[in-house]
Amino acid sequence: MNVSVIIPAYNAAPFLARAIDSVLAQEYPVAQLILVDNNSVDGTLAIMHSYQQRYPQRILVAQCKRQGVSAARNRGLALATGEWVQFLDADDTLDPRKLSAQLALVQPRTEWIIGGYRNAYADGSTLNNIPHPDPWRGLVFGYRAGCTHANLFRRHVLTSGIAWEESLPDNEDPTLCFALLRAGVRWQVIPEVLCTYHHHPTPGRLSLHDAVGGKAREVALLRAINSHLAATAPAYWQEHAAYFQAALLRALRVQATFDLTGATATFQTCFPQGLTGIDWATQQLLPKVFIQAYQLFGFHRSEAIRLTLSQILPSRLLQRLKPRNPQP
CATH class of the missing domain: 3.90.550.10 (Spore Coat Polysaccharide Biosynthesis Protein SpsA; Chain A)
Structure with a gap:
């Protein structure tokens, strides 16, 4: 070979x-x-x-x-x-x-x-x-x-x-x-x-660095993956819907750090009825408190609060508030 x-x-x-x-x-x-x-x-x-x-x-x-x-x-x-x-x-x-x-x-x-x-x-x-x-x-x-x-x-x-x-x-x-x-x-x-x-700071990397555009493209890709699986493998997607939707939510959350307005508009498009209809207890990727915050305050307000707190809370506390990665 x-x-x-x-x-x-x-x-x-x-x-x-x-x-x-x-x-x-x-x-x-x-x-x-x-x-x-x-x-x-x-x-x-x-x-x-x-x-x-x-x-x-x-x-x-x-x-x-x-x-x-x-x-x-x-x-x-x-x-x-x-x-x-x-x-x-x-x-x-x-x-x-x-x-x-x-x-x-x-x-x-x-x-x-x-x-x-x-x-x-x-x-x-x-x-x-x-x-x-x-x-x-x-x-x-x-x-x-x-x-x-x-x-x-x-x-x-x-x-x-x-x-x-x-x-x-x-x-x-x-x-x-x-x-x-x-x-x-x-x-x-x-x-x-x-x-x-x-990993190292390299301005000359072939991949260009554009935080706003890059996160928007990542979200668009995750939306496309969700749409593809829902259309072509509905039983599989339904079984793992909470996981795939939580991955999209995490990406939207990161996008909001750089572009809250754009992330909010995309959230409203992806979740027009809010976070209903999904068994979020099985999703593994976001702590329950984040889902509850989005349901209680809405995406825009929750993320606006997070961004405000990020300016005033100690970095050690902010690190504790970040969603943990699931175990392999």
Whole structure:
């Protein structure tokens, strides 16, 4: 099973060698490593060419003129020849066993492997993210449907009508996962943590940062997922309606932090009758007090109170008031 690895990069000189070295250190031999420069103005392209000169049979350097991580990934995908495709952002890393461990367990009909990953923070702390056994529920909460480099794809799946959405400046991963699930792509969860998502302030990241627009797009995606499941899998959606609606409420709550007016308008559209008709006791994602507050005071007033309190309460107390993530 040949593997093509695709690394898109924009002004990634401080991190790129670390990412490339993690690919070259794989126990499973990588047949093709495609490095895609996305209009970098630092030393990114020079680093790419230096590795290509050292490994001319394995490394291909390409350029993508259209700005954006999805365009750069699709550019690499067009050049890939492996049966499997591994994406890796230029500031993240794969464990040496990433490919060997996943491919050793892959089932013959699997087209999409969903894996675990660790978050590594600037203070040296780490936090593992284990995929949810149900990727639909993993998709709507906690990024538990894998992430770009935690997952692995059969190439034919991403060259037959499903690809990275180039019009999006963010939310690319969950949008792709939604497309895969909606298309019925055969998935397999392998929960072992085999790669690292490195968190650090990087103004030059390929994914653009737009808090207001990004949260609005996240809410729109969750609405689309709810609508799709309610229409195509009504029995499943009804069984888990509280979970999916609570995930939407959590996203609306975050959106309200940046755009209370927009979040309130969306809440009124999504819940025109208020929070009736859902057995919220089974939802797992929001403490009961939040549901009660929305029912008693309404969404806008509840969130306005929260935003006011956030300006005057000590941070330690605010942390205690945040909704807790459910246990895996």
